[in-house]
Each structure stands twice: as C-alpha cells, then as structure tokens.
Amino acid sequence: MQLTESIAKQIVKRSMKIIKHSVNVINEHGIIIGSGDPSRISRRHEGAVLAINENRIVEIDGATAKQLRGVKPGINLPIIFQHKVIGVVGISGDPAEVRNYGELVKMTAELIIEQSALTTQFQWNKRHREELVLQLIQGSQLNEAQLESIAERLDLDLSQPRIAAIVKVDSFNGEHLSLEHLQKLVELLEYPERDNLVAIASVSMNEVVVLKPITLSDGGWSRKEEEKRIQQLMQRIASEGKFTIRIALGSYFPTLQGLSKSFKTAKATIESSSSKGNVLFYQDNILPVIFHGLKQDTWRYEQLCQPLTRLKKNDSKGTLLKTLTVFFKQNCDIAQTCKALYIHRNTLRYRFDKIQLETGLDINKIDEKTRLYLAVINQ
Incomplete structure (x- = not known):
C-alpha cells in the first residue's frame, strides 16, 4: 500500500476536525504530500525521514527545528500498514502540547489507509470477477486449470454447477437507464445470493449476465426450484431497485466450457421469444430459438x-x-x-x-x- 495525495488529504481533513493544530502527512521518501499548511507541500521533511528510517516517534523542539531542513516544532509518528512503515503523520506545535494527540492522529491515519486498501482490494476483486465471467461466457482460450487458478485467487468455486441467465433492463423507475443504475442492479443480483457471478454483458449497457448456481439430481437441474428463486429475485428487484426487467435462463451444459453454451441459449431466448412473460426459460422456447433469424x-x-x-x-x-x-x-x-x-x-x-x-x-x-x-x- 502506498500513500497517495488523495489519502493524505483525507487524513489531514479528518484529523484537523479533531485537533486545532496543523497536521502533515509525509510519504515514504520524506516528502510532505498533505498538510494543513499548503505552503509546506512537496517539501522534504528531515524529521520524518528519521522517523521512517528508525521506525520511532520523533519529537522536534524549537532548537532542533532550526538545525533541520523543512522542519517545524512538533511530533512525527510512523504510519504502519501490514507491519511496514509507509510514511509519517506529523502534528505541528510545541511537543508538550501536541504529544497527547499523537496516537489519536496516528490511529486516524492508519484507519483511513486500511479502509482505502480494503476498498481498492474490493474493486480489484470485483473487476477481475467480471473479467472471469466474460471469459467463461465468451468461450475462453484458457484451459480449465487456468480458469480454476484465477477463480481460486478470487475465492470462487467453479466446481459448482451453474446456468447462465440474462437480465435485460428496460427502465429504472421510469427513467433513462444509466451506468449507475446498472451497477445498482449488479449489486442486487450479487447479494444476498453471494454465489452468483455477475457481469455487465452488452455494449448497449442494458444487459447483465448471471452465472447462477443450480442443484443437480438424477433428473437434471430443478426448474421448479429456480422458478421460486427467480420470483424472489424479481420481487426484491422490483421493491428495492424499481427496475423493469426481463430474465431469460439458458440450458445446463456440464464443464466450464459449457457455460458459454448456456449463455448462448439464454441470449438467444431473450432475443427470439415473443412471449409476454418477464421470466423466460430456454426449454419453453427451443423452436423459436432455433428458428430465430x-x-x-x-x-x-x-x-x-x-x-x-x-x-x-x-x-x-x-x-x-x-x-x-x-x-x-x-x-x-x-x-x-x-x-x-x-x-x-x-x-x-x-x-x-x-x-x-x-x-x-x-x-x-x-x-x-x-x-x-x-x-x-x-x-
């Protein structure tokens, strides 16, 4: 994790709501990247360099400040992330006055950094989950071992049998559909059904693909069970999201390579069916799908x-x-x-x-x- 100017500004802003003294944030190179005193930004802070190199709190009084470059009286505390010093947070003022605020400001800084790291990791995971879904439905050139390796890093279970479903959005609460609306729909599809793999699947930005877990038995997968789940999903989307949607469920094909076939059957079903229903099953529309086009x-x-x-x-x-x-x-x-x-x-x-x-x-x-x-x- 690296301290950025954006994170530094957050630390300064939040800390200075708590204390009246100026707060500085210094990166791992000893350069001030955030400060309550804008004139100090981009300057090298020799006291912070000492705090980084020796991993200790460095207090600087008036006499010491005159001997160092870019330094004012105050206290400087190392910022620790995952047992590593990644920068310093400093409080300007008489060390005797600001000393009691040191640990509070340090804790504030480390909490903001931890939250930022979690957000970054979440976004990274989300982006790569979507990329994996697109790989699966488009018929990836990667073999199953490679796909499973990617899934393992994302903590996903690809051994779970799945079918593809396409959610086509007509409108959101009567408004024109935007990317934000579509992302809200993705969130509704992902939770609480945490095993759903979801991605925006069309250039027109009005379709979302869901790789839904199913339960297999001797008679195949249970359509009745899926109908129940889909109706629950429709109710949740209608009440929470106010979306007008249609859902098409494809057929089941074994192996990971079969997911692209399942997606094709779901896609063809929603494109070819003249049914007025808002939930469509490939099994009910096989002939219209085959003769579509x-x-x-x-x-x-x-x-x-x-x-x-x-x-x-x-x-x-x-x-x-x-x-x-x-x-x-x-x-x-x-x-x-x-x-x-x-x-x-x-x-x-x-x-x-x-x-x-x-x-x-x-x-x-x-x-x-x-x-x-x-x-x-x-x-």
Missing part, C-alpha cells in the same frame, strides 16, 4: 409463411388464425382448445376444414401441421 433469410421465410399469408387474406376477423394459435398453445389438445375458445367440437372441426381450404395444408398430417406451427411462431 429466419426472417433475415427472406425466401425461406416467405416459403414458410406463404400458407399463413393466404389464410390471413380470407380471414378478415382473424378467427381462423386465432383458432390455430390457441390450438398450438394448447399442445394440439382439441378438448382444451374448445374450452379456451368457448366453442363446440363441431365448430372447431369446421374451422380446421376452412384452414385446410385456405392454406392447402392438412392439420392432421404431422409434416403439414409442423409447417403451420412454425409459421405461427415465426409470424
């Missing part, structure tokens, strides 16, 4: 949607398209479709006949039914 392949998209286009032309009220959509949402269950639409089975059969007539596709044939389904989910 089809619209950019113009001729294929036109071929896929051609039957639906013909249907829409002769379905002015949208009754047939709605029937088809509900039928697929009910997993092609005729009874449930009739119940959802409040119609009789005969009415449904009649509408299916009309759909076949307009589209040229038979809903009772698996390949033609599949084509209709893909057209509906990609419209």
Whole structure:
C-alpha cells in the first residue's frame, strides 16, 4: 500500500476536525504530500525521514527545528500498514502540547489507509470477477486449470454447477437507464445470493449476465426450484431497485466450457421469444430459438409463411388464425382448445376444414401441421 495525495488529504481533513493544530502527512521518501499548511507541500521533511528510517516517534523542539531542513516544532509518528512503515503523520506545535494527540492522529491515519486498501482490494476483486465471467461466457482460450487458478485467487468455486441467465433492463423507475443504475442492479443480483457471478454483458449497457448456481439430481437441474428463486429475485428487484426487467435462463451444459453454451441459449431466448412473460426459460422456447433469424433469410421465410399469408387474406376477423394459435398453445389438445375458445367440437372441426381450404395444408398430417406451427411462431 502506498500513500497517495488523495489519502493524505483525507487524513489531514479528518484529523484537523479533531485537533486545532496543523497536521502533515509525509510519504515514504520524506516528502510532505498533505498538510494543513499548503505552503509546506512537496517539501522534504528531515524529521520524518528519521522517523521512517528508525521506525520511532520523533519529537522536534524549537532548537532542533532550526538545525533541520523543512522542519517545524512538533511530533512525527510512523504510519504502519501490514507491519511496514509507509510514511509519517506529523502534528505541528510545541511537543508538550501536541504529544497527547499523537496516537489519536496516528490511529486516524492508519484507519483511513486500511479502509482505502480494503476498498481498492474490493474493486480489484470485483473487476477481475467480471473479467472471469466474460471469459467463461465468451468461450475462453484458457484451459480449465487456468480458469480454476484465477477463480481460486478470487475465492470462487467453479466446481459448482451453474446456468447462465440474462437480465435485460428496460427502465429504472421510469427513467433513462444509466451506468449507475446498472451497477445498482449488479449489486442486487450479487447479494444476498453471494454465489452468483455477475457481469455487465452488452455494449448497449442494458444487459447483465448471471452465472447462477443450480442443484443437480438424477433428473437434471430443478426448474421448479429456480422458478421460486427467480420470483424472489424479481420481487426484491422490483421493491428495492424499481427496475423493469426481463430474465431469460439458458440450458445446463456440464464443464466450464459449457457455460458459454448456456449463455448462448439464454441470449438467444431473450432475443427470439415473443412471449409476454418477464421470466423466460430456454426449454419453453427451443423452436423459436432455433428458428430465430429466419426472417433475415427472406425466401425461406416467405416459403414458410406463404400458407399463413393466404389464410390471413380470407380471414378478415382473424378467427381462423386465432383458432390455430390457441390450438398450438394448447399442445394440439382439441378438448382444451374448445374450452379456451368457448366453442363446440363441431365448430372447431369446421374451422380446421376452412384452414385446410385456405392454406392447402392438412392439420392432421404431422409434416403439414409442423409447417403451420412454425409459421405461427415465426409470424
């Protein structure tokens, strides 16, 4: 840890709120870098050099001060950090008057330095945690041993099975989203779920990626458990952060290399899903994810949607398209479709006949039914 001008100013400011005497902070080279008397800054303090070299308190009276350069009467105490002298704090005045303040000012200085060191370490850890997350989701060139070594230095457990989740932020309390807002969201995602690995994941600065711990069993990972945790998270974010967000959870893939695949499935889910829900699971959106981007392949998209286009032309009220959509949402269950639409089975059969007539596709044939389904989910 090195004394900086910023830390020195804090020490001087806080100490001089306690005592009326001028306080000086001297670095390890004996140069004054903070002082209640600005004219003394950048001067070499020979009394402080003695305190540093001999690691002892140096008192200077009026007579001694005349024999040394850059020195006034006062008391100089070594600043200790991790058992090492890193500088000196001095109090100007008659040693007999300021002696009683010495230990108090020294303690103040060392507490400020310790706090600064902890903050610096926290920021270093946070930055490197984010860099590790980005390495994992982007498919790092580092091997697993190297990634685990980095994680160990950050006190992280990469052996814990995880899935990727993407949190997309639409707004914060109705305001335009800023970097400060996004950092607040990161804090909400990190605590109290301390095992979450979190990083800002998009250039547009509106997406945060979370590598969430999961519990594996013989049947895979528990979606029900994750749904419960996600709902708790949504409630906390809504109450504490006032964010408007959507969350997409990817699939699970074993090994550290699998985290990049999990991220890709979560990313594709949030980009491709037309669902109005604010919590999305890849498992519920596999086909839309797989066919995402089809619209950019113009001729294929036109071929896929051609039957639906013909249907829409002769379905002015949208009754047939709605029937088809509900039928697929009910997993092609005729009874449930009739119940959802409040119609009789005969009415449904009649509408299916009309759909076949307009589209040229038979809903009772698996390949033609599949084509209709893909057209509906990609419209």
